[in-house]
Amino acid sequence: MATTELAVHGADQGAVREPVVNNFSIQVATVNGSGSQSANTVLLRTIFQMGVPVSGKNMFPSNIAGLPTWYTIRASKKGYIARKKEIDFLVAMNPETAREDVLSLGPGAVALYDEPLKLNELRSDLIFYPVPYDKITAAVCPESKLRKLVRNMVYVGVVARLLNLDMAEVEKALRKQFAKKVKAAELNWNAAKAGYDYATSSLTKVDPFFIERMNETSGKIIIDGNSAAAIGSMFAGVTVVTWYPITPSSSLVESLIEYMKAYRIGPDGKATFAIVQAEDELAAVGMVLGAGWAGARSMTATAGPGISLMAEFAGLGYYVEIPGVIWDIQRVGPSTGLPTRTAQGDISFVARLSHGDTKHVMLIPSTPAECFTMASDAFDLAERLQTPVFVMSDLDLGMNNWMSEPFQYPEKPQQRGKVLSAEDVERLGGFSRYKDVDGDAIGYRTLPGTEHPNAAWFARGSGHNEKSQYSERPDDYANNMDRLARKFETARSMVPRPELVRNEGCEVGIIAYGTSHHALVETIDQLQTEYGVKADYLRLRAYPFTRESYEFIAGHKRVYVVDQNRDGQMMELLKLDIAVADIGKLRSVRHYNGLPIDARSVTDEIISQEGK
Amino acid sequence: MAATVTPQPKTNRIGLTVLDYRGGKTTLCAGCGHNAISERIIDAFYEMGIPPERVIKLSGIGCSSKSPAYFMGRSHSFNAVHGRMPSVATGAVLANSKIVALGISGDGDTASIGIGQFVHLMRRNLPIVYIIEDNGVYGLTKGQFSATADLGSKLKTGVINDLPAIDTCALAIMLGATFVGRSFSGDKKQLHTMLKAALSHRGTVMLDVISPCTTFNDHEGSTKSYKFVKDHEEPLHDLDFVPHFHDIAVEYDEGTSLNVTMHDGSSLRLRKLEHDYDPTNKVAAVKRLIESHEAQEVLTGVLYVNTTAPNFIDMINMTEQPLATLPESATRPSREALEECMEELR
Ligand SMILES: Cc1ncc(C[n+]2csc(CCOP(=O)(O)OP(=O)(O)O)c2C)c(N)n1
Ligand code: SF4
Ligand SMILES: [Mg+2]
Numbered sequence: 001m002a003t004t005e006l007a008v009h010g011a012d013q014g015a016v017r018e019p020v021v022n023n024f025s026i027q028v029a030t031v032n033g034s035g036s037q038s039a040n041t042v043l044l045r046t047i048f049q050m051g052v053p054v055s056g057k058n059m060f061p062s063n064i065a066g067l068p069t070w071y072t073i074r075a076s077k078k079g080y081i082a083r084k085k086e087i088d089f090l091v092a093m094n095p096e097t098a099r100e101d102v103l104s105l106g107p108g109a110v111a112l113y114d115e116p117l118k119l120n121e122l123r124s125d126l127i128f129y130p131v132p133y134d135k136i137t138a139a140v141c142p143e144s145k146l147r148k149l150v151r152n153m154v155y156v157g158v159v160a161r162l163l164n165l166d167m168a169e170v171e172k173a174l175r176k177q178f179a180k181k182v183k184a185a186e187l188n189w190n191a192a193k194a195g196y197d198y199a200t201s202s203l204t205k206v207d208p209f210f211i212e213r214m215n216e217t218s219g220k221i222i223i224d225g226n227s228a229a230a231i232g233s234m235f236a237g238v239t240v241v242t243w244y245p246i247t248p249s250s251s252l253v254e255s256l257i258e259y260m261k262a263y264r265i266g267p268d269g270k271a272t273f274a275i276v277q278a279e280d281e282l283a284a285v286g287m288v289l290g291a292g293w294a295g296a297r298s299m300t301a302t303a304g305p306g307i308s309l310m311a312e313f314a315g316l317g318y319y320v321e322i323p324g325v326i327w328d329i330q331r332v333g334p335s336t337g338l339p340t341r342t343a344q345g346d347i348s349f350v351a352r353l354s355h356g357d358t359k360h361v362m363l364i365p366s367t368p369a370e371c372f373t374m375a376s377d378a379f380d381l382a383e384r385l386q387t388p389v390f391v392m393s394d395l396d397l398g399m400n401n402w403m404s405e406p407f408q409y410p411e412k413p414q415q416r417g418k419v420l421s422a423e424d425v426e427r428l429g430g431f432s433r434y435k436d437v438d439g440d441a442i443g444y445r446t447l448p449g450t451e452h453p454n455a456a457w458f459a460r461g462s463g464h465n466e467k468s469q470y471s472e473r474p475d476d477y478a479n480n481m482d483r484l485a486r487k488f489e490t491a492r493s494m495v496p497r498p499e500l501v502r503n504e505g506c507e508v509g510i511i512a513y514g515t516s517h518h519a520l521v522e523t524i525d526q527l528q529t530e531y532g533v534k535a536d537y538l539r540l541r542a543y544p545f546t547r548e549s550y551e552f553i554a555g556h557k558r559v560y561v562v563d564q565n566r567d568g569q570m571m572e573l574l575k576l577d578i579a580v581a582d583i584g585k586l587r588s589v590r591h592y593n594g595l596p597i598d599a600r601s602v603t604d605e606i607i608s609q610e611g612k
Numbered sequence: 613m614a615a616t617v618t619p620q621p622k623t624n625r626i627g628l629t630v631l632d633y634r635g636g637k638t639t640l641c642a643g644c645g646h647n648a649i650s651e652r653i654i655d656a657f658y659e660m661g662i663p664p665e666r667v668i669k670l671s672g673i674g675c676s677s678k679s680p681a682y683f684m685g686r687s688h689s690f691n692a693v694h695g696r697m698p699s700v701a702t703g704a705v706l707a708n709s710k711i712v713a714l715g716i717s718g719d720g721d722t723a724s725i726g727i728g729q730f731v732h733l734m735r736r737n738l739p740i741v742y743i744i745e746d747n748g749v750y751g752l753t754k755g756q757f758s759a760t761a762d763l764g765s766k767l768k769t770g771v772i773n774d775l776p777a778i779d780t781c782a783l784a785i786m787l788g789a790t791f792v793g794r795s796f797s798g799d800k801k802q803l804h805t806m807l808k809a810a811l812s813h814r815g816t817v818m819l820d821v822i823s824p825c826t827t828f829n830d831h832e833g834s835t836k837s838y839k840f841v842k843d844h845e846e847p848l849h850d851l852d853f854v855p856h857f858h859d860i861a862v863e864y865d866e867g868t869s870l871n872v873t874m875h876d877g878s879s880l881r882l883r884k885l886e887h888d889y890d891p892t893n894k895v896a897a898v899k900r901l902i903e904s905h906e907a908q909e910v911l912t913g914v915l916y917v918n919t920t921a922p923n924f925i926d927m928i929n930m931t932e933q934p935l936a937t938l939p940e941s942a943t944r945p946s947r948e949a950l951e952e953c954m955e956e957l958r
Binding site: 219220221222223231234235236237238239240242259263264266268270271272273274276278279280282283284285286287288289290291292293294295296297298312313316320406407409410413414446447448449450451452453455456457458459460461469470 | 632636663664665666668670681685686687688689690691692693696698699700701702703704705706707708710711728729732928929930931932934935936937938940942943944945947949950953954957958
């Protein structure tokens with residue numbers, strides 16, 4: 001079966017080949033820290049500005065400079081934005097990996113290479129274009145120090161010419177990229193033009209790949225999930241932000257700092273927020289809970305290692321019942337090695353984070369737009385449920401650039417939960433912090449500073465009665481634990497419902513979540529068009545699971561659960577919750593090599609398990 | 613008509629009685645130094661006329677950290693996790709900078725598991741009164757040595773401590789706390805005065821209060837026993853405190869006394885017992901502390917005070933109204949702001 005819609009038939013350079021328009025992937029292989037990010041962004045934006053659906057994925061090492069990096073751009077007229085497994089067009093800028101990069105291409109792919117490397121000698125079934133980067137760069141950039149950076153913009157020009165990109169759009173994207181740095185913009189624009197001119201005069205196009213204008217991106221924005229989460233949190237009314245730097249979460253807070261400085265300075269010239277870089281994640285989450293207890297909308301952002309350190313406090317937050325929002329931008333396991341690679345690695349850990357009996361609410365965004373809306377949802381839920389809420393993003397979503405519809409202004413007022421004022425306490429003559437007054441297992445709280453002699457309550461871990469008095473009585477403990485379990489049932493009714501992407505009564509159902517979604521929409525099509533397998537698809541958006549998910553599983557014969565981790569963590573959680581009779585229906589599809597998930601791998605795995 | 617004279621209970625300047633500052637009944641051992649500290653805290657808050665509703669009590673884990681349940685029941689309280697109270701306190705103070713924060717910790721809670729958060733709290737100079745109820749052992753886990761146990765101090769079991777003590781006061785001074793003192797739970801007057809001065813300070817107050825554990829560390833051979841501390845206490849000065857709401861001119865003799873004007877206008881007068889000790893000199897303070905260890909003295913008094921350094925709240929330029937109670941109109945930017953953000957991304 002063909003892997004792309006229009007497979008390139010061999011590399012017989014004389015053969016007539018059907019053009020492949022707006023449906024291919026470009027990979028730029030470079031060295032970390034060489035400044036290629038700007039060039040890649042310009043390429044991405046140019047295609048976007050030409051109205052063609054596009055996505056960009058940065059696969060970078062845990063290193064500041066020197067190790068190999070790959071950036072993949074996918075143009076897809078059908079709007080598929082997951083990573084495409086096959087590379088159609090390679091820009092080989094890294095001498096260290098060039099050989100391997102070229103050898104791993106499929107037949108008929110294109111390789112743009114630095115002339116002296118003579119990569120064309122490696123294979124005869126590819127299309128090679130040599131580019132004398134040093135010569136071209138030297139001519140446009142007299143200052144030798146800057147050549148390393150400017151060189152990248154040369155390939156932008158060459159690629160623009162070969163793919164038929166509009167140079168006016170390249171210029172627009174480039175000037176946006178360098179914004180106020182006019183000199184840098186000029187230098188880079190000259191380099192791009194030089195690349196373009198070189199391609200015009202010295203290269204003959206023999207590959208089939210073209211970009212043609214479409215009208216699929218107008219009005220859209222390009223944004224990474226972390227910036228979207230930052231904007232979402234700002235509009236959600238966050239006031240206390242704490243963090244300890246860790247990839248891939250740092251950019252969330254760094255972006256938030258910039259936005260808050262721009263939009264959250266009050267009329268008195270003073271900040272309506274506090275952002276603190278804590279000494280570690282223990283302190284970051286401790287500050288979040290302290291602030292949540294005192295009534296602020298507080299949040300932190302971290303990744304797996306930070307989550308590990310937060311475990312003890314997460315349990316305390318659950319038992320004391322304090323709101324707080326924790327963004328987990330998930331990545332591969334422990335530090336050193338693959339900390340800059342994506343995974344859905346913390347699902348089962350976070351669901352039960354801490355000692356004792358704990359269960360946490362998790363929200364799972366798939367898109368930047370959902371990072372934006374879930375930022376508000378997370379605060380509303382945390383304050384209504386009086387509990388820490390985790391938002392489970394990942395590196396792919398958080399740090400890569402995505403097309404998105406612009407975000408909608410939040411119309412719903414902030415939901416601050418059950419908080420009693422001094423007047424309320426006066427009217428009620430007092431209150432019991434942990435008493436289930438309303439039947440939803442959520443008590444009422446007062447904030448420190450509430451000026452009433454009966455307003456205070458004592459926040460402590462496991463041993464307390466309804467009045468928050470110290471108690472080691474078996475019935476007090478058991479009753480409280482039962483109420484917390486009921487509160488989790490209340491949470492079930494409040495969390496975002498799953499999205500039933502397709503539910504047409506097929507035999508096969510697929511459940512996925514987070515960034516897997518983008519591969520899944522493509523997989524659903526591949527299964528149908530390539531194998532005649534029709535499958536329904538449900539996208540989870542939260543834990544605890546809701547009725548829709550149980551019904552979906554009950555309503556299908558075989559249900560594939562797609563996880564970006566080795567152990568099928570979400571499937572394991574589902575197994576704990578669904579009817580015993582349905583457990584046997586679940587089949588696990590797992591992707592865990594550090595790369596963003598791609599449709600082809602999922603399709604292949606499902607087809608193999610389907611026995612086709 | 614015969615007038616019945618009911619004696620009016622004594623009240624403070626906001627009309628509360630000392631009973632309004634009481635808490636639950638203590639469950640600590642009889643004679644535990646921590647109980648005495650609770651009493652001094654009650655008196656200090658009462659006398660300073662601080663509304664208990666404006667106070668938050670925070671603690672970690674330990675016998676000492678349980679004690680907030682035994683005073684000021686009208687104040688919100690947070691019994692956090694072991695060694696991590698500073699972060700909870702920091703979050704709470706950021707959320708509501710108008711509140712008076714009182715942190716209660718133990719020597720184990722601070723100097724071992726919590727040393728990381730402790731040093732960073734000191735460094736930020738967050739407005740808080742942070743008290744270590746220091747008994748040299750882990751009381752709640754039944755008497756193991758803590759990191760403030762002195763070199764050569766002996767446990768009941770005969771085990772001798774062979775590591776040097778961490779001096780939390782020296783550490784606090786070096787790291788940026790702006791009011792650092794050491795006292796003794798058995799020195800009623802000194803502790804009482806020091807606490808009142810502490811409540812007049814805006815910045816991190818760090819008080820290391822030696823507080824003997826009668827059950828596990830009050831025997832012969834312990835350097836944190838009542839007897840040892842009484843015998844070895846070396847006060848730097850006699851303390852007098854005149855609160856800002858007492859309109860008394862403080863007279864003092866430059867040669868023998870030092871007057872410190874606190875942030876709220878109160879006066880702390882240190883009548884020098886050690887005539888060349890200058891509590892505004894960091895280097896000298898640390899030097900004197902190191903010497904005290906060599907001499908086996910328990911040096912007490914206000915070791916260091918700095919009323920000019922900015923505190924953490926000053927530094928972050930936060931709006932006046934507590935963040936916790938800002939209305940939505942202040943925390944959700946306008947529609948136009950969102951449109952502007954979107955436009956930049958197009
Ligand atoms: C993470 C963690 N580790 C260990 C303990 C057990 N623990 C409880 S109290 C305590 C020591 C308390 O010592 P200190 O702070 O000096 O208080 P004291 O009881 O002496 O007043 C320890 C180790 C705990 N609660 N949490
Ligand atoms: S064990 Fe020691 S520290 Fe704990 S309450 Fe008893 S005397 Fe106090
Ligand atoms: Mg102790």
